[in-house]
Amino acid sequence: MSRKVPPLNPLRVFECVARQGSFTRAAAELFVSQSAVSRQIATLEEYLGIKLFIREQGGVFLTDAGEAYHREVGPAFAAIASATERLQKTSLSSPLRIQVYTTFAAKWLIKRLNRFQQEHPEIPVRIATSVAPINFAKSDADAAIQLCEEGSYEGQGERLFYDEIEPVCSPGLIREGAPLSKPEDIFKYPLLQSHYRKTDFGDWCKYMGIEFPEDKEITEFPSSLLAYQGAIDNMGIAMGQTRMLQDEFKSGILIRPFDKPLTRSLAYFLIYPEGRLISPKMRIFREWLIHEIEEDTP
Structure with a gap:
């Protein structure tokens, strides 16, 4: 009854x-x-x-x-x-669990995360890194930050910023070598790339209207972080994600010899599980993240 x-x-x-x-x-x-x-x-x-x-x-x-x-x-x-x-x-x-790419975590998120913890000490954040697309059915993550095409992700997503790339190197590399006065001059140097970003040099060259030589070898690293470190250590020219390297540009350990970035259709997205209510702590983190990106936009 x-x-x-x-x-x-x-x-x-x-x-x-x-x-x-x-x-x-x-x-x-x-x-x-x-x-x-x-x-x-x-x-x-x-x-x-x-x-x-x-x-x-x-x-x-x-x-x-x-x-x-x-x-x-x-x-x-x-x-x-x-x-x-x-x-x-x-x-x-309870901890807020976010899955992110290693490069995004190391070069963008971690250095800002202390500000979030100071503003919201009641919300502990746990970061997990992975290059694999998020699978919410097998993950306990509340959200993920993923580099991908619009709509190619699992769940519902919100674009944070586009992937912007251009060649970067140390000042010492060109101080001791050939000048970089035109885009094709990069072929005079060793080129450095991440295993996960194999099309970057070809995409930028096409954007600049030059052909990438078929016989040009590229030194490959397991991650962008190592490719950037190789560029800092005068090993060659890397294709840098400009949003990830603002501190290196400001300190002068890396430079943009051409200042001609390519903005691609790829973007970093904040992704939530489909059909799951966004928790109050996730809404707080999302608002903070958007604010940080707006403050960081050149």
């Missing part, structure tokens, strides 16, 4: 009026008009067939029946409020 429960919104309004002892104060707490409060109380009284309040010149007072009803209903609402508060605190205090 189903339980006999009155309409919940009028019941909530009743609890608020009884606790506040005033239709006006209840309306302010609930962010509604006083007439809306009156209508909800009338609805509840009609449903119950009992008068719950008496309005007098000095204010509004509970009837004996209303007083008895509130003694039992009031604690139930207090318990609901306490349970909700505890649940939200538990949700916020």
